[in-house]
Amino acid sequence: MKTAQWLRRHRHAGATHRSRLLVVDTLERRDLAAGALTDAEIERILFIREEEKLARDVYLTFAEQYSDQVFDNIARSEQKHMDAVAGLINTYQLEDPVLDDTRGVYTNPVFTQMYEDLVDKGSRGIIDAYQVGQLIEVTDIDDLAIAIDSSDHADIDLVYQNLLKGSNNHLAAFTSHIGVVGDSNQDGVFDSNDLMLVMQSGEYEDGVDNNSSYVEGDWNGDGDFDTTDFVFALQNSSYES
Incomplete structure (x- = not known):
């Protein structure tokens, strides 16, 4: 569940x-x-x-x-x-x-x-x-x-x-x-390196419930990696391009 x-x-x-x-x-x-x-x-x-x-x-x-x-x-x-x-x-x-x-x-x-x-x-x-x-x-x-x-x-x-x-x-x-929301690689910043890391997990909107971790893009804690995680991270962190 x-x-x-x-x-x-x-x-x-x-x-x-x-x-x-x-x-x-x-x-x-x-x-x-x-x-x-x-x-x-x-x-x-x-x-x-x-x-x-x-x-x-x-x-x-x-x-x-x-x-x-x-x-x-x-x-x-x-x-x-x-x-x-x-x-x-x-x-x-x-x-x-x-x-x-x-x-x-x-x-x-x-x-x-x-x-x-x-x-x-x-x-x-x-x-x-x-x-x-x-x-x-x-x-x-x-x-x-x-x-x-x-x-x-x-x-x-x-x-x-x-x-x-x-x-x-x-x-x-x-x-x-x-710490910094969206910082999946834990280097202290939310940037393109984090985006690359989470997309490599292959779990973005994969249709499987409750299968994602923070490192795999579940930044809002609901168990899944989807668009809401990007929204949550951008609302709560500063993205460094």
């Missing part, structure tokens, strides 16, 4: 999930005493607990594949995020979805598929792994922002705010490591 496809599926599932939870919130708030959690709030906590585990697991896998310390550092940060959400689970006496802390094992099957897809893409090259990091953090940021807007509990908000700050820092770190 294309990386872009699972991200869209995740966002669609998340939107449906959030719409349903909003209805639950509205109905339950009429009857619950102050301080109690709605089913919607509980589901968000449990979802974010596994979402943080996904990030940790993916980064730990990349830390074993690549020498860049950024993956190990951010994986440790994600473990702290997991622990913070576990604290909420303990406080509100919820059932922890992390029944098995083994890497790649989740209660929610959506995360199982995400782990496989993300590791597959990130294993093609270190730049691809950085792009996976970006995708994970952007998704986390969106989900946390919605969770904060939907929560009426100061303790939960505080945890989410701290996670959001961390995710923004992680996103900045991965973005800085990618």
Whole structure:
């Protein structure tokens, strides 16, 4: 499955999930005493607990594949995020979805598929792994922002705010490591040498889903090398002829 496809599926599932939870919130708030959690709030906590585990697991896998310390550092940060959400689970006496802390094992099957897809893409090259990091953090940021807007509990908000700050820092770190967009040969500039390199890959609009790496022209991180990659690179870099 294309990386872009699972991200869209995740966002669609998340939107449906959030719409349903909003209805639950509205109905339950009429009857619950102050301080109690709605089913919607509980589901968000449990979802974010596994979402943080996904990030940790993916980064730990990349830390074993690549020498860049950024993956190990951010994986440790994600473990702290997991622990913070576990604290909420303990406080509100919820059932922890992390029944098995083994890497790649989740209660929610959506995360199982995400782990496989993300590791597959990130294993093609270190730049691809950085792009996976970006995708994970952007998704986390969106989900946390919605969770904060939907929560009426100061303790939960505080945890989410701290996670959001961390995710923004992680996103900045991965973005800085990618450097010049379009620089497939990693010489520090985006020029004709990069164009020659990616065209030699033979994967430009080849009709095969999710088969291209950053070195092979997938500059926007969707798994394929096509016109959108040129547009993305030209919008985000200066081409040196």
